[in-house]
Amino acid sequence: MQFLRVYQCLCDETRLRILNLLLEGPLCVCHLTEILEIPQPKVSRHLKGLRDGGALETERCCNWTICRLPKTPNALLEANLRCLQDLRTEEPQFKADLVKREQTIDRILNHPGEDLPAQIRSLGLCCS
Amino acid sequence: MQFLRVYQCLCDETRLRILNLLLEGPLCVCHLTEILEIPQPKVSRHLKGLRDGGALETERCCNWTICRLPKTPNALLEANLRCLQDLRTEEPQFKADLVKREQTIDRILNHPGEDLPAQIRSLGLCCS
DNA sequence: AACGAATATGCTGTAAATCGAATATTCGGA
DNA sequence: TCCGAATATTCGATTTACAGCATATTCGTT
Numbered sequence: 506m507q508f509l510r511v512y513q514c515l516c517d518e519t520r521l522r523i524l525n526l527l528l529e530g531p532l533c534v535c536h537l538t539e540i541l542e543i544p545q546p547k548v549s550r551h552l553k554g555l556r557d558g559g560a561l562e563t564e565r566c567c568n569w570t571i572c573r574l575p576k577t578p579n580a581l582l583e584a585n586l587r588c589l590q591d592l593r594t595e596e597p598q599f600k601a602d603l604v605k606r607e608q609t610i611d612r613i614l615n616h617p618g619e620d621l622p623a624q625i626r627s628l629g630l631c632c633s
Numbered sequence: 634m635q636f637l638r639v640y641q642c643l644c645d646e647t648r649l650r651i652l653n654l655l656l657e658g659p660l661c662v663c664h665l666t667e668i669l670e671i672p673q674p675k676v677s678r679h680l681k682g683l684r685d686g687g688a689l690e691t692e693r694c695c696n697w698t699i700c701r702l703p704k705t706p707n708a709l710l711e712a713n714l715r716c717l718q719d720l721r722t723e724e725p726q727f728k729a730d731l732v733k734r735e736q737t738i739d740r741i742l743n744h745p746g747e748d749l750p751a752q753i754r755s756l757g758l759c760c761s
Numbered sequence: 762a763a764c765g766a767a768t769a770t771g772c773t774g775t776a777a778a779t780c781g782a783a784t785a786t787t788c789g790g791a
Numbered sequence: 792t793c794c795g796a797a798t799a800t801t802c803g804a805t806t807t808a809c810a811g812c813a814t815a816t817t818c819g820t821t
Contacts, residue, residue, distance in 0.1 A: 506649075506724060506726070507720075507724065508643075508717070509646060512640055512643040512644035513778095515640040515644075516640035516641045516643075516644045517637075517778085517779085518637055533798095534797070534798060534799095535796090535797060535798085538797095544780090544782090545798070546780090546781080546782085546783095546799075547781080549799055550779085550780090550799085550800085551779095553799080554778095565787090565788095565798095567788065568787070568789070568796065568797045568798075569797065570797080570799095580716065580719070580720060581713075584712055584713070584716050585713070591708070592709060595635065598634070641808095645808085661767085662767070662769095663768085666767095672810090673767085673768070673769090674810095674812080674813090675809085675810075677768060677769055677770085678809085678810095679809095680769095681769080682808095693768095693817090693818095695818065695819070696766065696818055696819070697767065697768085698767080698768065698769095
């Protein structure tokens with residue numbers, strides 16, 4: 506059932522945190538891992554869950570995997586992403602994650618020494 | 634987390650079927666059981682799940698328990714009930730349940746011999 | 762008080778989801 | 792071709808969700 510497929514995606518805290526972050530723009534797996542402060546295999550597994558549920562698109566760029574929300578989410582997912590956008594200020598964890606995201610992006614931009622491809626480096630700035 | 638509480642409610646087919654039916658108006662447990670064609674304990678347990686998740690209100694009337702959607706659902710639930718309302722035509726099970734609901738209500742109305750309090754009998758007609 | 766209808770709960774087994782830890786894979790650079 | 796970084800997958804253990812079945816509870820009636 507189409508409904509269940511979406512809701513099963515949405516009923517895990519880690520997956521919701523990921524969607525919350527991606528509402529701001531794409532991120533690669535390593536930055537997601539850093540922001541969420543959870544083990545990388547766990548992030549990877551939940552990303553797979555989101556992808557299988559149609560709630561995530563990924564694109565391989567060299568060694569990095571760029572994660573973004575689907576360009577054309579189905580109606581149910583789209584409505585819930587809007588809800589997440591509207592209601593996330595009520596959830597401390599979501600707000601904290603967004604702060605951490607800012608910090609991480611700042612660090613990336615201000616430390617050009619880190620060995621990141623320009624495409625990855627600019628993720629935080631480019632929401633396309 | 635408030636989000637999880639709602640989504641955990643929504644990620645079970647039986648619970649979605651119940652919500653779908655209640656969008657048309659209140660029903661008591663025995664009629665829900667008849668319409669869904671599943672064992673009564675199963676219905677009861679899922680109703681409890683919905684109630685715990687804030688997606689259902691029940692009212693005792695004699696021996697009957699009247700189930701209805703909450704008068705003031707939280708924003709996330711409300712949005713998803715709207716989605717259910719809008720998208721249910723795509724889901725055969727939801728449509729079949731609505732047909733069965735009509736049949737059941739007709740049967741109740743046309744067989745006054747059945748021993749039902751007027752309050753229960755009129756549930757299908759009164760959506761308040 | 763005894764009974765029956767409507768509903769709820771307890772119990773047990775099973776399937777599914779999640780996790781941590783270890784390992785495999787992929788890819789660019791030395 | 793070997794190495795390291797980024798990512799994915801496998802494995803075993805644990806938890807959680809759901810099921811069916813039996814039984815308890817509640818309430819009106821006799």
